[in-house]
Amino acid sequence: MAKILIVDDAAFMRMRCSKLLKENGHDVIEAENGLMAIEKYKAEKPDMVFMDVTMPEMDGITAVSEIRKLDSNAKIAMLSAMGQQSMVMDAIKAGARDFVVKPFQPEKVLSTIKKLIG
């Protein structure tokens, strides 16, 4: 089972995603913006990260770049309502390894975990 960091400014989404992951046996850490995500990543060394895009303080794409500077092997998937092609391309260029578009299907989230960390 993995330690997973969920980064989303919407408390509702963090809770919903967290519930799904815990029900599937994972440990969950939460952060509500990109800056907090970097601090949590440094402190907790999660196995993977689900990252929203649009957030206050620091957006998800910037946070992905910063985390990849700390850990070039960081396994980060975006989890966002903003699935426009340009957004997906920016996320991949920043170092994200997958992009899950909201509304998310639980199976898609779980299969992304499997894909990224086995």
Add this chain to the structure above:
Amino acid sequence: MKVEFMNPFISSAISVLESEVSATIKKGRLTLETGDFLSQEVTVLIGVTGKVEGHVFYGMKEKTAKKIVSAMMGEELLVFDEFAQSGISELGNVITGKAGIGLEAAGFPCNLSPPTLILREGTNISTLNISRILVPLLTQYGEIIVHVGLREADEDE
């Protein structure tokens, strides 16, 4: 205001409400509105910039918002607290994000602001002379009115 800008929002709202809360939806009559927007009891506001610009509003009664978030949670919420507000804002965000993909596919890529929640009926919001199309969506949770006021970025109305 072109109707083609409206369609991605309606199809997205119907698809998201069906998948997220198993809503049965009846689409009401489209109307055109100009002048300032007046908020409903609960209104999610999202700004749009890019090839098209303007605002999208999702308005409803508080009891409707509470029922929808309860359905999203799978348990009845007794109060429309910050958590429930986060849930209804996120629903607006997801509907608009999905519509943004549709607009991009139609040749109108755009950026969307984070959702703003207005919790007071009758708040007056200027939409800078952009006319709006309103579509009521009737569901088992109550009525949600989708207001789309968009124009091409270099279009003067």
